[in-house]
Amino acid sequence: MRRFITLAFLLAASVSMMQAQSAKNVVLEKDGTMIHVKMDLDMQSVKPGANRTVVLTPQIRNGALVRDLQPVGLYSHNQWYYYARSGKNASGKGNELQYRGRIPATVAYETRIPYEDWMQGAALSLQKKVLGCCGTDKDGLSSRTLAILTEENDITPVEVIVKETVDTLVVEVPVVKTLSGRAFIDYAVNATEIDPTYHSNARELGFLRASIDSVSQVAGASIRKIWIKGYASPEGPYKANQTLALARTRAVKEYVAGAYGLPDEVFELECEPENWEGLREFVEASSLSGKAKMLEIIDSDREADEKERQLKTLFPRAWDTLRKECLPYLRRTDYKVEYEIIENNQ
Numbered sequence: 001m002r003r004f005i006t007l008a009f010l011l012a013a014s015v016s017m018m019q020a021q022s023a024k025n026v027v028l029e030k031d032g033t034m035i036h037v038k039m040d041l042d043m044q045s046v047k048p049g050a051n052r053t054v055v056l057t058p059q060i061r062n063g064a065l066v067r068d069l070q071p072v073g074l075y076s077h078n079q080w081y082y083y084a085r086s087g088k089n090a091s092g093k094g095n096e097l098q099y100r101g102r103i104p105a106t107v108a109y110e111t112r113i114p115y116e117d118w119m120q121g122a123a124l125s126l127q128k129k130v131l132g133c134c135g136t137d138k139d140g141l142s143s144r145t146l147a148i149l150t151e152e153n154d155i156t157p158v159e160v161i162v163k164e165t166v167d168t169l170v171v172e173v174p175v176v177k178t179l180s181g182r183a184f185i186d187y188a189v190n191a192t193e194i195d196p197t198y199h200s201n202a203r204e205l206g207f208l209r210a211s212i213d214s215v216s217q218v219a220g221a222s223i224r225k226i227w228i229k230g231y232a233s234p235e236g237p238y239k240a241n242q243t244l245a246l247a248r249t250r251a252v253k254e255y256v257a258g259a260y261g262l263p264d265e266v267f268e269l270e271c272e273p274e275n276w277e278g279l280r281e282f283v284e285a286s287s288l289s290g291k292a293k294m295l296e297i298i299d300s301d302r303e304a305d306e307k308e309r310q311l312k313t314l315f316p317r318a319w320d321t322l323r324k325e326c327l328p329y330l331r332r333t334d335y336k337v338e339y340e341i342i343e344n345n346q
């Protein structure tokens with residue numbers, strides 16, 4: 001015997017939309033026990049100028065109560081290296097999404113946070129802060145309201161067929177999300193093992209773990225894959241750098257696997273023996289003497305070791321500057337955490 005039940009969604013979240021120059025397709029909704037925020041950030045209207053950094057911080061705001069969401073940092077070439085050298089980022093948050101140099105025209109932004117009662121009727125706003133050289137405040141703060149979280153009273157009935165013994169229909173909807181980051185883990189010369197006490201490694205590893213920890217704070221989330229890509233700088237023999245980049249990428253994987261008890265199949269590893277793209281970005285944004293010829297060498301189809309030899313031979317002073325101000329920050333690890341949220345609709 002079959003019987004029919006009706007599922008009524010008694011509380012649905014909707015948004016009261018407002019025009020916003022820097023955000024489009026804004027979604028603000030209560031999704032079970034979570035607040036879901038999604039939007040396309042228009043980078044054309046907020047790109048930083050020379051020696052500028054722009055920090056965009058979405059906020060949930062209701063009167064004096066404010067919850068900052070994951071910030072987005074947009075860096076000019078020179079400002080990126082300033083913050084990288086100082087071991088900080090412009091927002092001061094460990095989970096900052098970072099873009100620099102060739103910033104895309106649009107950034108797809110999405111995050112979820114636990115819902116709290118005070119958020120009903122709250123506004124989603126986008127705070128903008130512009131920083132100049134050495135982190136100085138250039139234009140103060142500006143903020144734009146994007147949407148309002150409101151309660152929808154209309155009831156939407158859904159007719160479903162269930163077995164007589166079933167009291168509740170549970171629909172599980174898997175949603176896949178990704179979280180990206182970057183860590184500047186330093187190693188002793190020719191070393192491949194991670195030393196958490198070496199230079200600024202404790203801070204960089206803290207940023208890495210904070211990214212993964214943020215996934216565990218999302219209700220119903222489980223990690224599907226962690227992609228790790230390690231880079232070495234264009235200094236020294238290519239074959240040696242190839243070995244170092246791969247070994248250091250594996251070292252980061254072993255660190256994460258050991259810290260969180262994750263199996264090997266979760267990880268996907270890549271490495272780039274010499275980070276010529278990063279070197280080119282720095283040279284192009286610099287005022288180094290002979291920059292045009294240096295870029296010509298970097299862009300040529302010569303072998304990597306020959307490119308390095310010519311740069312060091314023809315531009316010894318510029319190369320010395322690169323060794324101090326650029327090459328250490330080309331040795332980095334990029335990572336991306338892909339996780340799945342199983343949402344129950346009852």
